[in-house]
Amino acid sequence: MPSVTAETTRLVLPSRIESVEQAAAVAEKMAERSGLNPEATYHVDMALREALGNAVTHGNKKDENKTVTVVITSSPGTLEIEVSDQGTGFDPATVPDPTVGENILKPSGRGIFFMRTFMDEVSWSNTADGGTTVRLVKHS
């Protein structure tokens, strides 16, 4: 009988761009342990970096008194990531489609589009203290 079970890692990171690299390195190893292939692992990496970049920049507005919490759960065939900020909340419906009309030439606004493109499941919820959690799921 296989003995592999779920493995969870919780990271509490400062609101700095450098935190992105730290979490991405952990997620890459856990994606491999979940059995995700290199392409799926690349997609996870892309989506996680976007989620963390948003949490640091837009959620916590680079306030180093605030943290970003990343919870990564690896199980056979599935990787699940939750990224939570301490911002004031976020409604993804307010973000326009970056592939339409004049939005194509905007310098920003593609992060959520990348998350939705590269992951199998993406959802947002509010944290107990008013921040935002984005949940990303990738299956092998």
Place this chain on the structure above:
Amino acid sequence: MAELNMKERQAGDVTVLDMDGKITIGEGSVALRSAIKRLLDEGKKKVLLNLSGVGYIDSSGIGELVSSYTTIQVKGGGQLKLLNLTQKLQDLLTITKLLTVFDVYESEADALNGFQ
């Protein structure tokens, strides 16, 4: 080592930037933005970005390419072209519908001939 290294060379009146590394949120994106600003300040308005060494780019990096394009070509009266996209970058430009916005080349000679 810097996240993004750039080597600059002239091919006639075209400035070629050979880029190596990552164009991502933070250092890489800032490096590209600074380079484009400096070139425009120096009056160099024909720019070819050789992206063969750029193995990783995120939405911030894509945004910086768009900013480079609008700064040089839309506002600056110059021309920006892209050379040697990696497959990953080409895929990202395809899904963001930017592949039709940029002039993209696989041959440097063709790219240089494309400048007016």
